[in-house]
Amino acid sequence: MTLALEGIKVLDLSRTVPGPFCxxxxxxxxxxxxxxxxxxxxxxxxxxxxxxxxxxxxxxNKKSIVLNLKTEEARTVFHKLATEADAVxxxxxxxxxxxxxxxxxxxxxxxxxxxxxxLTGFGQDGPYRDLPGxxxxxxxxxxxxxxxxxxxxxxxxxxxxxxxxxxxxxxxIGILCxxxxxxxxxxxxxxxxxMTDSVLPFLTVxxxxxxxxxxxxxxxxxxxxxxVWKTKDGKFxxxxxxxxxxxxxxxxxxxxxxxxxxxxxxxxxxxxxxSAIKETFLTKTRDEWFQIMKDADTxxxxxxxxxxxxxxxxxLSRDMFPEFDHPRExxxxxxxxxxxxxxxxxxxxxxxxxxxQHTEEVLQGLGYTKHQIEEMRKSGAIE
Numbered sequence: 097m098t099l100a101l102e103g104i105k106v107l108d109l110s111r112t113v114p115g116p117f118c119x120x121x122x123x124x125x126x127x128x129x130x131x132x133x134x135x136x137x138x139x140x141x142x143x144x145x146x147x148x149x150x151x152x153x154x155x156x157n158k159k160s161i162v163l164n165l166k167t168e169e170a171r172t173v174f175h176k177l178a179t180e181a182d183a184v185x186x187x188x189x190x191x192x193x194x195x196x197x198x199x200x201x202x203x204x205x206x207x208x209x210x211x212x213x214x215l216t217g218f219g220q221d222g223p224y225r226d227l228p229g230x231x232x233x234x235x236x237x238x239x240x241x242x243x244x245x246x247x248x249x250x251x252x253x254x255x256x257x258x259x260x261x262x263x264x265x266x267x268x269i270g271i272l273c274x275x276x277x278x279x280x281x282x283x284x285x286x287x288x289x290x291m292t293d294s295v296l297p298f299l300t301v302x303x304x305x306x307x308x309x310x311x312x313x314x315x316x317x318x319x320x321x322x323x324v325w326k327t328k329d330g331k332f333x334x335x336x337x338x339x340x341x342x343x344x345x346x347x348x349x350x351x352x353x354x355x356x357x358x359x360x361x362x363x364x365x366x367x368x369x370x371s372a373i374k375e376t377f378l379t380k381t382r383d384e385w386f387q388i389m390k391d392a393d394t395x396x397x398x399x400x401x402x403x404x405x406x407x408x409x410x411x412l413s414r415d416m417f418p419e420f421d422h423p424r425e426x427x428x429x430x431x432x433x434x435x436x437x438x439x440x441x442x443x444x445x446x447x448x449x450x451x452x453q454h455t456e457e458v459l460q461g462l463g464y465t466k467h468q469i470e471e472m473r474k475s476g477a478i479e
Contacts, residue, residue, distance in 0.1 A: 099126025123157035155448030219290030234259030238295025245315025318370035331382035349392035
């Protein structure tokens with residue numbers, strides 16, 4: 097079976113989630129991805145590497161080599177790989193790749209057709225360029241935390257990694273756009289992706305309203321239409337009742353037809369409508385309400401815990417948690433691919449590699465002899 101990105105060669109210098117997720121998508125779609133791992137312990141590494149490799153879906157379908165890029169010998173290896181590559185992905189803080197001698201200017205001199213993608217917290221310019229950060233920082237500056245609050249109106253951290261995964265997907269788009277542009281121009285280019293920038297598209301509706309009306313949503317206000325409601329069994333359902341006809345169906349299913357005229361209630365009436373809905377939801381379990389609302393064809397969903405998410409019939413039918421046979425771990429579940437292509441679908445080809453599993457194979461492919469490889473291993477350039 098032909099894969100969509102078959103023949104595309106990618107070098108992955110990234111470590112934490114955004115870069116590896118980006119290259120996972122590329123690898124699932126057929127790209128030949130080589131992880132450039134650093135020597136020694138890496139954050140999140142398990143003592144049992146076999147088990148880690150079995151469950152590390154971010155690294156599936158990839159090869160791994162270990163290069164100590166602080167050494168001249170390892171940099172030479174990377175440069176040789178880069179001359180044959182189509183894309184490089186890195187997620188160091190700005191300036192690090194220059195110090196290591198693997199930056200865009202250096203690599204593009206060796207290979208003018210290279211597409212070089214940098215994934216950083218704040219991008220390559222601006223006053224925050226050199227600040228450290230993680231997803232909670234990016235989604236805070238990007239406005240997502242400011243839009244999300246508890247019942248008291250205090251902001252809360254969103255545990256879904258919007259900055260990390262949002263930037264990973266924007267990186268995929270940027271790389272593919274640059275590859276298509278290369279077909280027209282004959283040259284590669286630099287792709288600058290900011291994790292903070294990548295949060296902003298998730299605020300599209302709020303930004304549209306702010307630019308048009310100056311409207312700033314209040315956290316914790318008792319919306320009767322878009323909210324989370326506790327049910328009889330202590331679980332929760334969510335509502336997304338934007339259109340009037342969905343609100344009307346909801347009120348009928350709730351047995352509160354008297355609320356139909358008050359979808360946009362304000363002041364005391366808003367509090368009254370909110371309280372009525374809250375009290376009514378407490379009369380049945382979450383799953384009972386979900387069935388009732390499904391039958392009513394309106395926008396009410398169960399709030400699922402993680403162990404329920406991975407067993408949800410809709411997600412299972414979409415093959416979002418496929419099982420694979422691992423030689424040691426047995427049946428292993430992983431995250432599936434949300435992009436469903438009819439003719440060239442994503443494919444699982446291999447479990448994640450052990451760290452450095454392909455170092456010798458890749459170096460031999462570059463023309464290094466076994467003696468040269470052993471000498472580099474002794475010098476600490478490779479592992």
